[in-house]
Every structure is written in structure tokens, then in C-alpha cells.
Amino acid sequence: MNKTAEKTSTMKWYIVRAQSTREKSVSEKLIKESEKGDLMNKLGRVLVPSEKSFYLKDGKKVSKDKVLYPGYIFVECNAIGELKYFVKGCNGAQGFLTNRAGDIQSLSNLEIDRMLGLQKEVEEKQESESTYVIGEEVRILDGPFSSFTGHIESIDNQKVKISVLIFGRKTICELPNSQIDKLDD
Numbered sequence: 001m002n003k004t005a006e007k008t009s010t011m012k013w014y015i016v017r018a019q020s021t022r023e024k025s026v027s028e029k030l031i032k033e034s035e036k037g038d039l040m041n042k043l044g045r046v047l048v049p050s051e052k053s054f055y056l057k058d059g060k061k062v063s064k065d066k067v068l069y070p071g072y073i074f075v076e077c078n079a080i081g082e083l084k085y086f087v088k089g090c091n092g093a094q095g096f097l098t099n100r101a102g103d104i105q106s107l108s109n110l111e112i113d114r115m116l117g118l119q120k121e122v123e124e125k126q127e128s129e130s131t132y133v134i135g136e137e138v139r140i141l142d143g144p145f146s147s148f149t150g151h152i153e154s155i156d157n158q159k160v161k162i163s164v165l166i167f168g169r170k171t172i173c174e175l176p177n178s179q180i181d182k183l184d185d
Contacts, residue, residue: 011044011078012106015097020070022092023048027073029090039086044076049115051122054181068122072097074115080104132160132182140164142179149183 018026027046034043049068077083084104087093096104132138132152140148140162150164150173158177163170 011076012080013112014075014077014080014083014104014106016073016075016087017094017097018071018073019092019094020067023067023071023073026090026092029092030073030075030086033086037086039077039079039082042077042079042082044078045074046076047074047119049074049119049122068118074107074112132177132180137183138162138180139183140173140175140179141181143175145173 016026016030027048030039030043030046033039034041034046050065051068052063053066054063075083084096087095099105132155134152134155136152137149138152138160140146140150145164145166148164148166150162153161153163153172155161159174160177160180161172161174162180163172165171
């Protein structure tokens, strides 16, 4: 266990450039190569920071992973020469992020901590956004009242009571969280 701690401390972070829609596939190739190929025990973590975003499609709430840094993959490595050789032959990868002289530079611990901290912050924000607040105006996505808007009256676990205006009268309906969505301001 002490050897792994030493190994991660000698590893440095680098940025691999990739085509803007192929970050996930290139990172999967890097991970696969680090598990079974030439880069075995030479790569640490391979990160493509992303956040979940929600949108409506055909009246249903759909989630999509949005890449925070399009075109960039963060790689922890202790053998930059072998990684450079692998990246050169990898479809979708375009090389390393370099300085003006063309030298590959590693990222500082401060930069990595900031990036990882931002990733944690985004995840916490997503968790807090998934809950609703009493009095909040929401749109109903499914059921007999679909496309109606209403205000949240009470929240009980996964069920939400919403007051909807139907023919000029308030009507309370109880729906699961999956059938409502926040209104865009």
C-alpha cells in the first residue's frame, strides 16, 4: 500500500487534447491501455470533468452529461514518453497541451486541486438543485395535467403536492418528482 502512495506522488498531471466530441472515447482507450496494455502501472487517474444537465424532450425530463472542458482530458502519468507515443496513434486524440516552445508541461497541484474542487462543487450543486422548494412554480410533464404549471404546496419524500389552476379554481394534485420540472426563468 505504501508503494501505491509513492507511485501517485511521483505522477504528474498532463492535459491531452482531443476532438471536442470524443473526450469520453479517448479517455476510455487510455484507461483500457493502462489496465491491460503498454501503459500498465504508468497511468494514474484519467478525468473528463463533466456535469449533468437536464432538459425536456418530447415532454419528458432527460439528463445529459455536459463536458466542462471540451477538447481536454486530464491524465495523471509517470511515463510521459510512452503516453506521448500512445496518444500519437490514438484516433480522436490530437496531442498534448504545450507551452509556446512546444514543450509538454505538467499542471501544478494548485491547478488540479482547483479543477477537482470545481468538479465536486458542480456535483453538490446538482444534488441541491434536484430538490424542490415549497411555493416554487413548476411545470407538470406527464399525466392528465401535462403542460400545466402550478405551485408546490408540500413535499413528502418522492411525492409532491401541487396546486394547479383549472377553470379558475385551485386543484391539488399529488405527483412523483419525475413528473414535474422547474420553470426556466
